[in-house]
Amino acid sequence: MGNDKRMKVGIIGLGAIGERLIQKFEQHPETQITAICDTNQDRLQMFKQRLQTAEGYTDYHTLLKSADVDLVHIAVPPKFHHEVLLSAAAAGKHILCEKPLANTYDEAAEMLAAVEKTGVVHGIHFPLAYSSAVDELIRQTADNELGRIKRVELNLQLPLWPRTWQQNPWIAGREQGGFVREVTPHFIEVILRAFGNVNRVESLIDYPENGTDCETAIIARAELEGGIPFLVNGLSGIAVKETFELTLYGDKKTLHFKNWTFLEESNYEQTGLPIEIIPNDESSLLISELVKAVKGEKANLVTFKEGLKIQEVLEQLLNRR
Numbered sequence: 001m002g003n004d005k006r007m008k009v010g011i012i013g014l015g016a017i018g019e020r021l022i023q024k025f026e027q028h029p030e031t032q033i034t035a036i037c038d039t040n041q042d043r044l045q046m047f048k049q050r051l052q053t054a055e056g057y058t059d060y061h062t063l064l065k066s067a068d069v070d071l072v073h074i075a076v077p078p079k080f081h082h083e084v085l086l087s088a089a090a091a092g093k094h095i096l097c098e099k100p101l102a103n104t105y106d107e108a109a110e111m112l113a114a115v116e117k118t119g120v121v122h123g124i125h126f127p128l129a130y131s132s133a134v135d136e137l138i139r140q141t142a143d144n145e146l147g148r149i150k151r152v153e154l155n156l157q158l159p160l161w162p163r164t165w166q167q168n169p170w171i172a173g174r175e176q177g178g179f180v181r182e183v184t185p186h187f188i189e190v191i192l193r194a195f196g197n198v199n200r201v202e203s204l205i206d207y208p209e210n211g212t213d214c215e216t217a218i219i220a221r222a223e224l225e226g227g228i229p230f231l232v233n234g235l236s237g238i239a240v241k242e243t244f245e246l247t248l249y250g251d252k253k254t255l256h257f258k259n260w261t262f263l264e265e266s267n268y269e270q271t272g273l274p275i276e277i278i279p280n281d282e283s284s285l286l287i288s289e290l291v292k293a294v295k296g297e298k299a300n301l302v303t304f305k306e307g308l309k310i311q312e313v314l315e316q317l318l319n320r321r
């Protein structure tokens with residue numbers, strides 16, 4: 001590579017999300033993908049053909065021994081984040097981990113301790129951390145434009161789980177799948193950023209009787225700073241169009257963040273007025289921040305410190321903590 005100063009990236013896990021970020025790392029002027037790894041030979045060969053110059057591995061331990069990798073993106077299923085990440089930290093690689101950080105709180109705590117001990121850069125792939133709509137929602141909240149916030153509500157309406165784009169062996173299982181684990185961490189990150197803490201979580205979850213399939217419904221209540229009630233209402237297998245909506249009800253204004261992208265406001269006369277916002281290329285911004293952090297510059301990352309807090313709320317929503 002000689003004078004090539006681009007950050008060298010290894011991707012571990014070439015599934016739906018590994019593939020999504022491969023495209024972003026390929027397009028980014030300051031990164032190059034030098035190594036890829038998947039236990040599935042077909043996936044590995046497919047990406048070897050596409051990324052001619054990247055080394056291919058079926059064992060992540062071998063990838064981690066390569067000197068030609070500065071940062072790894074860990075995009076394996078959630079229950080494998082822990083083992084891959086501890087090895088990556090021990091190998092001194094900087095890390096971008098998929099969300100949720102881990103499969104349990106204890107795993108997440110151990111992962112945070114490992115990266116702090118070795119001093120590697122650590123970030124989690126939360127696209128909403130780079131969303132201009134969420135930035136605007138947080139700005140308006142901080143500037144008190146909503147007046148007194150009376151309630152924050154997260155509604156997850158899922159006609160289908162798993163969704164058509166994410167068919168894999170683990171996503172419908174109770175052990176590491178389910179929409180509470182998959183979807184709510186994105187919004188918990190936003191809520192912790194906007195409100196500081198989530199306290200007193202009480203959660204009711206419906207599971208199928210077979211003991212192995214993931215939840216079909218959640219109703220939860222918690223409290224944000226200042227005693228603001230926070231409600232989570234999620235349901236799958238229902239006759240609706242897929243909708244994710246975070247609503248902040250204020251006595252001056254209500255804000256609705258819809259389907260990952262759209263910000264709307266309501267007042268006493270009208271509901272759902274669009275707020276014009278130019279969307280960011282969120283994953284590319286994340287990559288730029290990772291590059292900065294690896295160069296030792298100040299960077300905006302959702303680190304494992306926040307990841308552990310998010311994990312704690314997630315485990316409480318799942319009634320596991």
Ligand SMILES: NC(=O)c1ccc[n+]([C@@H]2O[C@H](COP(=O)([O-])OP(=O)(O)OC[C@H]3O[C@@H](n4cnc5c(N)ncnc54)[C@H](O)[C@@H]3O)[C@@H](O)[C@H]2O)c1
Pocket residue numbers: 012013014015016017018037038039040043058060075076077078080098099100125126127166168169182
């Ligand atoms: N950040 C986001 O917006 C977002 C969205 C959806 C999913 N995710 C997360 O991304 C991760 C991956 O999800 P996905 O939908 O791509 O899953 P997936 O099942 O499609 O892909 C996982 C890949 O990892 C491979 N793999 C499994 N064990 C391995 C191992 N030990 N070594 C190497 N490869 C291994 C599998 O063969 C598979 O190709 C999960 O943690 C998921 O929660 C993140």
